[in-house]
Structures are given as structure tokens and as C-alpha cells.
Amino acid sequence: MAQVTLQKNPLIEVKDLKTYYPIKKGIFSKTVGHVKAVDGVSFSIYPGETLGLVGESGCGKSTIGRTLIRLEQATEGQILFDGQDLTSTTNKNLVSMRKNFQIIFQDPYSSLNPRKRVKDILAEPLLVHHIVDPAQVNKRVDELMVMVGLPRQSKNRYAHEFSGGQRQRIGIARALSLNPKLIICDEPVSALDVSIQAQILNLLNDLQKQLDLTYLFIAHGLGAVKYISDRIAVMYLGEIVEIGETRDVIKNPKHPYTKALLNAYPIPNPHLRAKERVFIQGDVPSPANPPQGCRFHTRCPIATQTCREGKPKLEGGVHKAACFAVEL
Amino acid sequence: MNVSNLQPNSEINAKILISEANEHKDESYVKMVLRRFLKHRLAVVSAVGLVLISLVALFAPFLAPYDPYAVTGAFGAGPSAQHFLGTDLVSRDALSRLIYAARVSLQVGVGAVAISSVIGTILGLISGYAGGKVDTVIMRIVDVFMSFPHLMLILVVVSIVGSSLTNLILILGLLNWTGMARIVRGSVLSIKQLDYVKASIALGFSTPRILFKHILPNVLAPILVHATFGIANAIMVEAALSFLGLGVQPPTASWGNMLTEAQSMTVLTSQPWLWVPAGVMIVLTVLAVNFIGDGLRDALDPKSIK
Numbered sequence: 001m002a003q004v005t006l007q008k009n010p011l012i013e014v015k016d017l018k019t020y021y022p023i024k025k026g027i028f029s030k031t032v033g034h035v036k037a038v039d040g041v042s043f044s045i046y047p048g049e050t051l052g053l054v055g056e057s058g059c060g061k062s063t064i065g066r067t068l069i070r071l072e073q074a075t076e077g078q079i080l081f082d083g084q085d086l087t088s089t090t091n092k093n094l095v096s097m098r099k100n101f102q103i104i105f106q107d108p109y110s111s112l113n114p115r116k117r118v119k120d121i122l123a124e125p126l127l128v129h130h131i132v133d134p135a136q137v138n139k140r141v142d143e144l145m146v147m148v149g150l151p152r153q154s155k156n157r158y159a160h161e162f163s164g165g166q167r168q169r170i171g172i173a174r175a176l177s178l179n180p181k182l183i184i185c186d187e188p189v190s191a192l193d194v195s196i197q198a199q200i201l202n203l204l205n206d207l208q209k210q211l212d213l214t215y216l217f218i219a220h221g222l223g224a225v226k227y228i229s230d231r232i233a234v235m236y237l238g239e240i241v242e243i244g245e246t247r248d249v250i251k252n253p254k255h256p257y258t259k260a261l262l263n264a265y266p267i268p269n270p271h272l273r274a275k276e277r278v279f280i281q282g283d284v285p286s287p288a289n290p291p292q293g294c295r296f297h298t299r300c301p302i303a304t305q306t307c308r309e310g311k312p313k314l315e316g317g318v319h320k321a322a323c324f325a326v327e328l
Numbered sequence: 329m330n331v332s333n334l335q336p337n338s339e340i341n342a343k344i345l346i347s348e349a350n351e352h353k354d355e356s357y358v359k360m361v362l363r364r365f366l367k368h369r370l371a372v373v374s375a376v377g378l379v380l381i382s383l384v385a386l387f388a389p390f391l392a393p394y395d396p397y398a399v400t401g402a403f404g405a406g407p408s409a410q411h412f413l414g415t416d417l418v419s420r421d422a423l424s425r426l427i428y429a430a431r432v433s434l435q436v437g438v439g440a441v442a443i444s445s446v447i448g449t450i451l452g453l454i455s456g457y458a459g460g461k462v463d464t465v466i467m468r469i470v471d472v473f474m475s476f477p478h479l480m481l482i483l484v485v486v487s488i489v490g491s492s493l494t495n496l497i498l499i500l501g502l503l504n505w506t507g508m509a510r511i512v513r514g515s516v517l518s519i520k521q522l523d524y525v526k527a528s529i530a531l532g533f534s535t536p537r538i539l540f541k542h543i544l545p546n547v548l549a550p551i552l553v554h555a556t557f558g559i560a561n562a563i564m565v566e567a568a569l570s571f572l573g574l575g576v577q578p579p580t581a582s583w584g585n586m587l588t589e590a591q592s593m594t595v596l597t598s599q600p601w602l603w604v605p606a607g608v609m610i611v612l613t614v615l616a617v618n619f620i621g622d623g624l625r626d627a628l629d630p631k632s633i634k
Contacts, residue, residue: 071526098532111523115545125531174527 010044010080011182011214012068012101017041017077019060019067023288035288037063039238040077042314045182050208050215052229052246054222054261056284060238061218065184068216069101070094081182099129102175106187108167112159118145118170119155125177144173147210149203165196172203176211185217189224201228222265226250234258237295238287244319254321256280256300294324364627371623374616381613385430394421396428397579407601414601416589425581426605432582433613436497436566437559443501445555448508453539453547455509456516467513470506478503486574493576496569500562511554515547549628556621560614567610583610 018041020034037060045051053061066072068079070086079086081100089097105111112121122141126132132140142152148169159167168188175183185204189197201224207213219225225232226246233243234257242255253259260280280299285291294312297303306324314322366372384391393412394400403419405411413422455466482499489495519525520543528538563583569575570584571591578585586606590596595603 066526069530071529095532095534098530101530103527103530105523105527107523111527113524113542113546124533128531128533128537171527174531178531 008046011047011082013044013078013080014064014068015042015078015080017064017067017079018075019063019072020075033288034075036238036290037287038067039287039290041235041238041240042077043233043240043243045214045216047181047214048208048212049230050217050228052222052225052232053216053218053235054220054225054232055235057220058284058287059235060287061220061235062186064235065103065186065216065218068182069098069103069184071103099131099178100180101182101184102178102180103184103186104168104171104175104188106190108164108171108191111171112167112174114159117156117158118150118162121159121170121174122155122177125174129178131178140177144177147176147207148173149199163196164192165199168192168196168200169203172200172207176207179211180213182214182216185215187218187220190219197224204228222250222261234261237284237290239295239322240314241296241323242319242321243314244321248319252319254316254319254326255296255323256302256325257296258321294322296323361624361627365623368623368626370619374619374623377612378616378620381430381609381616382434384427385434388427388431392421392424392427394424396420396424396581406599413605414599416586416602417595422586422601422605425586426583426609429581429583429586429606430609432493432576432580433563433566433584433610435493436500436582437563437613437617439497440500440504440562441555441558443498444503444505444558445508445551447502448505449512449544449547449551451505452509452512453516453544456513457520457535457539457543463513466509470509473503473506476503482569483574491574491577493580496566496575500565504558504562508551508554508558511550512547515550516543519543519546549625552624552628553621556617556624559617563610563614563617583607 017038018036019038020036022031023033023035024030025032039060041060041064043051053064055061063072067074068086074087077087081097084093084097086094086097116124119138119141122144123137126137126140127134141155145152145155150166150169150173154162159170162170172188188204189200192200204215204217205228208215215228217225217228222232229246231244232246232249233240234249234255235241236257242249242253242258244254249258250262253262257280263279280301282299285295285298291298293309294300294303294307297307300307302325304324310324312322312324314320316326365375397420399419400411400415400421401419402411402415403417405415405419407414411421411423413426416422416425451466451470455463481503485499486495525538525542528542533542566575566582567584567587570582571588573585573588575584576582583606587603587610589599590603
């Protein structure tokens with residue numbers, strides 16, 4: 001795993017990002033409110049590192065990933081990629097910038113066009129963006145296939161002729177075709193068998209070393225994330241509640257939500273299981289109408305009156321947490 | 329680039345070995361579709377039949393035994409050695425008229441559907457992909473077109489511009505694109521949510537490229553199926569209009585206006601050679617077109633295992 005180097009300039013810097021979806025009602029489609037999928041999130045990703053982003057379903061982690069590469073339009077805030085603001089750049093400029101960041105999707109079945117052969121899927125971006133000379137396209141496609149561990153001979157096949165793990169490899173090869181700097185991994189192993197998960201994670205790790213890639217690794221559990229990430233950010237209801245180096249977050253979680261998430265992950269050895277486990281009850285409140293004060297107070301085991309009234313800030317040097325109960 | 333340390337794993341090798349045994353390796357999409365289509369027996373028979381009908385229509389002047397407009401002298405005579413299908417009430421050779429009529433019916437069917445498919449597909453793609461106001465406007469136009477009573481409209485238009493073959497094709501084509509637009513829009517709405525379309529956007533592909541190279545091939549199956557039904561429908565509408573005297577005008581023969589003869593009770597009961605062949609041709613052509621549509625739908629889907 002690459003070393004975290006905070007002195008480097010961040011590859012991508014997110015400042016107070018908000019992505020809202022309007023709720024429309026009635027025959028005139030009047031906007032009656034907003035689903036605040038991402039509500040005021042700031043973080044940076046440094047070159048060569050992997051930032052893990054975890055949280056329950058619906059907490060906005062995928063939306064962050066998709067907003068970062070402008071698949072979704074940000075409502076407010078800035079996304080600085082190599083110093084250029086992505087949220088306000090022109091469409092023309094965006095097309096050339098898209099080469100720098102790619103995405104790997106969760107579902108290996110819907111992420112590949114069923115009407116295209118693997119070689120077409122991989123060759124098209126090369127040709128559209130003039131990545132290589134047209135005469136070299138075939139060679140480059142072969143290289144990409146080998147790079148992700150697929151046999152070259154299978155390039156004439158259609159996506160449905162492959163297994164889930166192989167399809168995910170094709171998705172990775174497609175993301176690599178444009179030689180991106182940043183890859184958003186949107187739960188890339190959640191839909192795979194456990195044995196295949198490890199293979200894909202190893203592949204991502206190897207590729208990162210070879211090609212000097214930067215990952216934003218999104219997942220709903222800490223299992224895969226703690227294996228691959230240099231730093232981890234924990235999200236709850238559209239906000240980051242804790243961010244820090246993987247070791248610190250796992251060994252010494254500050255936020256009660258992170259503790260609960262860690263507890264939810266089963267420990268295979270029964271002798272090592274902790275006696276006390278923090279559990280959280282209830283469901284995530286609606287992101288259209290988040291609770292006042294700290295958003296977690298409705299489910300937090302240690303919430304006080306302060307938590308219901310004030311909103312904690314994300315504070316604390318390298319290992320930050322947004323909680324009043326934390327000693328910084 | 330150093331790739332030697334990446335070992336392809338056994339899971340992949342096993343899968344590849346299995347699929348290596350399959351016969352098709354380097355075939356293109358068109359070849360694959362053709363191979364699958366040829367396995368659909370009914371569709372192949374239909375295709376052969378339709379090709380035959382088309383060839384007969386194309387070479388009508390060489391195949392028809394008589395001039396379809398020439399008066400022979402025998403009025404409403406039954407089938408004989410000179411006139412295989414007899415003669416009509418004005419003593420023209422029925423077989424020759426049937427052959428020439430195939431031209432009209434096929435032209436109407438193919439022409440009208442070509443026009444309506446192009447309009448419907450393009451508007452449906454735009455409507456479904458753009459969404460929002462564009463979608464609303466296009467779909468309201470569709471609603472307006474659908475709420476016109478088509479027969480009345482055709483009547484009015486025919487009485488203004490006159491009823492010729494070209495006019496008939498244009499009218500049917502410009503009226504019937506709405507169904508296609510709705511079908512295409514519906515498919516696009518679901519496809520544009522899929523990750524491979526998102527991936528195409530992330531890869532920086534232009535919107536026309538995404539629409540026509542990524543989404544269109546995936547809606548081709550419903551388009552083709554709908555188009556074949558459209559051809560069948562156009563042939564029948566033409567027949568109905570001609571039967572009512574609004575379609576192709578005599579003396580030009582169409583299968584529809586040949587059926588008009590059956591409006592008379594004596595013809596219906598005692599001179600079946602005047603209307604049965606025309607009716608049979610309509611049924612056969614429409615059936616053939618529908619079977620071809622069925623075969624195409626199966627052949628175009630790479631996921632079906634046939």
C-alpha cells in the first residue's frame with residue numbers, strides 16, 4: 001500500500017460539496033423539497049493513495065463518487081482536480097478532463113454493454129480520445145486484457161459469456177484504457193463471491209502499484225475497505241463523521257457510529273470477540289428531512305441534549321471526527 | 329509495463345477452456361445474428377416466402393401473363409387455362425392484377441414503416457435520453473397525434489391532396505410514428521439508468537455516440553418487432569382504405585381494392601376467384617412479416633442461447 005504523504009498536493013480536493021435531488025410533486029412538477037444525498041462534505045485525496053469511503057446504504061457515498069466525476073451535478077461546493085474546478089468547468093473542457101478519472105461499478109452485469117464484444121468495449125475509448133495510434137489499438141487492447149488477468153483470446157466474446165469476476169475485470173480494463181489518475185471504485189466487490197472478491201482486491205492493489213493510481217474506494221462495510229485503504233472516511237446521512245488513517249480508524253474509532261460499524265463486522269474467532277458491543281437501533285432518518293443538531297443523535301447510544309441542539313464539526317488533525325463526546 | 333507478476337487465475341482458465349469448445353470464435357455481430365436467425369425455421373420459411381413475393385412484385389411486367397389493365401373479353405369468368413385465376417367483372421386477367429397489386433401493398437407497407445420508424449426512433453431516443461422539458465413536449469405531441477381519429481384525418485387529407493400511392497405512404501408514415509416513439513422512449517428510459525451508459529458518459533463519449541452506438545443497438549429488438557407489426561398493419565390499413573374506396577384508386581390494382589369486389593353478394597358467394605386470392609395474399613404476407621419479426625427478435629439478442 002502506498003504511503004500517505006500529507007505534504008504532497010492533493011490530487012482532488014472537495015470543498016463543502018452538496019448534491020441535492022429535488023422532490024417534485026403535482027402536475028406542474030413543483031419542487032417541494034430536496035433529498036440531501038450529500039450535504040456539505042470536504043475531503044482530499046492525495047496522489048497514489050486509496051481513500052476508503054464507508055457508510056450504510058443511502059448515506060450518499062455513491063453519490064459522492066458519481067459527483068466527483070460529474071456523472072451527477074453538484075448543487076454547491078467545489079471539486080478541485082489538479083487545481084481545476086470540476087463543478088463549473090465547461091462541457092468541452094470536461095470531455096478532455098474525463099480522461100483523468102474513471103469509475104468501476106458495483107454491478108458487473110449492468111456495467112457492460114451486452115451488444116458489444118470485449119475488444120469493442122476496450123477499443124472505443126482508445127479511438128475516441130486518440131490515446132494510441134489506430135494501428136496500435138489491437139495491441140493496446142491485448143495489453144489491457146493481460147493487465148487485468150484476462151486471456152487475450154477471449155476478446156471476441158460478449159460480456160454475458162463471462163463470469164461476474166471476469167466481467168469486473170473487463171470493467172477495470174475499460175477504466176484503465178484512458179490511463180486515468182483517479183479511479184472511483186463504487187463497491188467493486190460487493191456483488192462478487194467472497195473468493196473472487198479477494199482476487200479483484202489483489203488485482204486493484206497490484207494495478208495501483210504498477211500504474212501509480214489513486215483510488216476512492218466506496219463500500220458499505222469495513223471488511224474490504226480496511227484491506228485496501230490507506231485512509232478511511234465514514235459517512236452518515238450525507239456527511240462525513242470520521243476520517244483518518246486506516247489503522248487509527250480501525251483500532252481507535254472516535255465516533256460512536258464508526259464503533260457500531262466495526263461491531264457489525266463479524267469476527268471469525270469467537271475467543272477474540274469483544275464482550276461489549278455497541279449496537280445501534282432503528283433506521284437511517286430520511287435524507288429529505290435530516291434531524292436537527294448532530295444527525296446521528298436519533299440512533300446514538302451516548303447522545304445528550306448538546307447533540308440534539310448543536311452540530312458537531314469535523315475536527316482533530318489527521319484523524320478527525322464529528323462528535324461532541326470525543327476528546328480531541 | 330510489467331505484467332508478468334499477474335497470474336491469470338484458475339477460475340478464468342477453466343471458464344475459457346469450456347467456452348473455447350464452442351464453435352463461434354471470431355464471428356461478427358451480423359454473422360451471429362444471421363446464424364441464429366437461420367435456426368428459426370418458421371422465420372426462414374417466411375423470409376423465403378416474402379422474398380419470393382417481392383421478386384414477383386419486382387418482375388411483374390415479365391411474370392404477369394396479361395396487361396393488368398387490358399380488357400380480355402370474358403367478364404367474371406372462372407379459372408381456365410387462359411386465365412389461371414379467372415377474370416374480373418370488367419374482364420381483366422385476375423392473376424396479372426394480383427401480381428401487380430403486390431407492388432402496391434409491399435410499397436405501402438415498407439414505405440410507411442420506413443418513414444414512421446425513422447421519425448419514431450429519433451424522437452423516442454431524444455425524448456427518453458434528454459428527459460425533462462424536451463421529453464414532455466415530445467410526448468405531448470405524441471398524445472395529440474394519437475388523439476386524432478386516423479381514418480377521418482386520412483379522409484380529409486386524401487380529399488385535399490388526392491389519393492395516390494405516394495400520398496398514401498406519406499400519410500400512413502407521418503401518422504403512425506407515435507407507437508414507435510413511445511416504445512423507443514420507454515426502452516431508453518430504462519437503459520439510460522444502466523451502468524454501461526454511465527460508463528460511456530464517464531469515458532467522455534459524445535451524446536450522439538452514446539445514443540446511436542450504445543443505446544440504439546439495445547433498443548433495436550423492440551424497434552424491429554414493432555416495425556414488422558407496422559408493416560403488417562400498413563398493408564392491412566391500405567387494404568381497408570382501398571376497400572372503402574379511399575386508398576389506391578382503380579384502375580390501379582391493390583390487394584385491398586381487389587377485395588372490394590366482394591362487396592357484391594353474388595361475387596362473394598358464387599365468384600370466389602375474384603377475392604379469395606387477394607385475401608390469401610394479404611394474410612400470407614402479414615403472417616410472413618410477423619414471423620420474420622419473431623425470428624429477428626430472438627436472433628438479435630446475444631443473451632438467448634439458441
